[in-house]
Amino acid sequence: MFGKFFSRDYRYYVSQGDKYLAAERYADARTAFNDALEKMHNDKIDDAALEADIKGKMVLAGDRLGFVNLEEAEHAFQSGIASKAREHIHLVMQLAEDVITREKAEILLRRITEVEAGEPAAAPVHGCASCKGVSPEAVENSGISDEDLSSDDRFYLAIQTLPHELSLRYAGLGEEFACAYLTAHGGRADSALSLFHELNETAECDIYHYEISLIYYEQGDLSRCEHHLQRAIELNRANPLCWLALAQLTADTGRFQEALQLLDHMVVHQFLPDQARSMQGDIYQSIGAVDKAIDCYTELLAFPGTARIAAERLVPLLENQGRNDEAEFLFKKYLKGCC
Structure with a gap:
């Protein structure tokens, strides 16, 4: 061998x-x-x-x-x-x-x-639960990791969902930020919002604004959400999550052309381009521009990481247009055997 x-x-x-x-x-x-x-x-x-x-x-x-x-x-x-x-x-x-x-x-x-x-589960020994009055239960129910992990490990696991460069930035923001982050992901939005605002007043940062915007979005305060996303982009135009969130927000509020322009910007600058192109396809489909949606999804077929999801969206669109041979080909190539 x-x-x-x-x-x-x-x-x-x-x-x-x-x-x-x-x-x-x-x-x-x-x-x-x-x-x-x-x-x-x-x-x-x-x-x-x-x-x-x-x-x-x-x-x-x-x-x-x-x-x-x-x-x-x-x-x-x-x-x-x-x-x-x-x-x-x-x-x-x-x-x-x-x-x-x-x-x-x-x-x-x-x-x-x-x-x-x-x-019943044991509470973490150190970390987020000890700072600024955040309860062990908030950390325990955060859903980020197993109960036997320390809050430091919970935070590390949570930020692995982020693009690599951003995860490094998150990791470097210190214990108070980690505390606020775990609090937000543990369902204590008001407490987390207060912590993020305190941090942002001390040293303004695009990440703080982004995390604040997510909380306002969940609370339905879309105006404040957009304000903080816009400010985050002013501070750092290279943060891809801010662009993606802003595109999602504008689409959610019916500003589809604005959302499409934001997503075009993401594709051009290679800010999460696959997710951006996929969202463009979804928007085109929702406004009835089916051919443009098909173009977006077809582009994603070229990449193994997105091919299956793209095929799942393409097959029914092609079938609705009577393009059954193409739909069958995609199903056999990308979806055969899936439920």
Whole structure:
């Protein structure tokens, strides 16, 4: 086995990884791409562009595996097997970088924790529960992680749902911010809002404004939500979550053309472009611009991490247009075997 490994160069493993991706064998693809990177390192191949491309394909494969595990977690939860659902959710967190997939996993984990909330559990020893009067119960029911984790670990797990650069920024904002963040995700919106405002008054930051906007959105105060999103973008035009949230808000308030323009900006500047293009497709579909929606979803078919979701949206649209052969082709290629 080892003889075969050392007799092949990195190009072989890149080719194998590409084949596995096309065949939707995502675990095998990740292994092949990892072997390619190891061979490049061992053979002292200095090609930054190629290395970045291989790592990007590994991310795509990981996102797809994460999505599969999310489906398994949902099935386990619906079947009443909470422990199995948690195992799959942790795999989602380990494998996927896609923001939407990770957020769905966190929401599901929160639901599981709420169902189990009646069971006794030990309170965290240190961290968020000790600052500014936030109760251990707020941390316990946050739904971010298992009961036996410290608040530091809970916060670390929670911010893994964010794009990598943002997760690093969140991690660097200190204990008071972590306390506010866990409080917000533990369902204590008013307490969290007060904490975020205090932090923002001390040192204004786009992240503080963004987190404040989310709370106002949940409370239905869309005017204040938009104000804080606009201010966050003024402070940092490179924060992709602020653009995505603003696009969602404008769409929710019926300002579809404005939302589409915001999403175009995201695609052009590569701010979560897959999520932006997917949301554009959803908006076009909701306003009856079906052909444009089909164009958006078709573009997403080119990427393994979004192909299945795009196919799920495309198949009924094509069927409604009488394009049954195309719909059948997409179903067989991307959706065969799914429930």
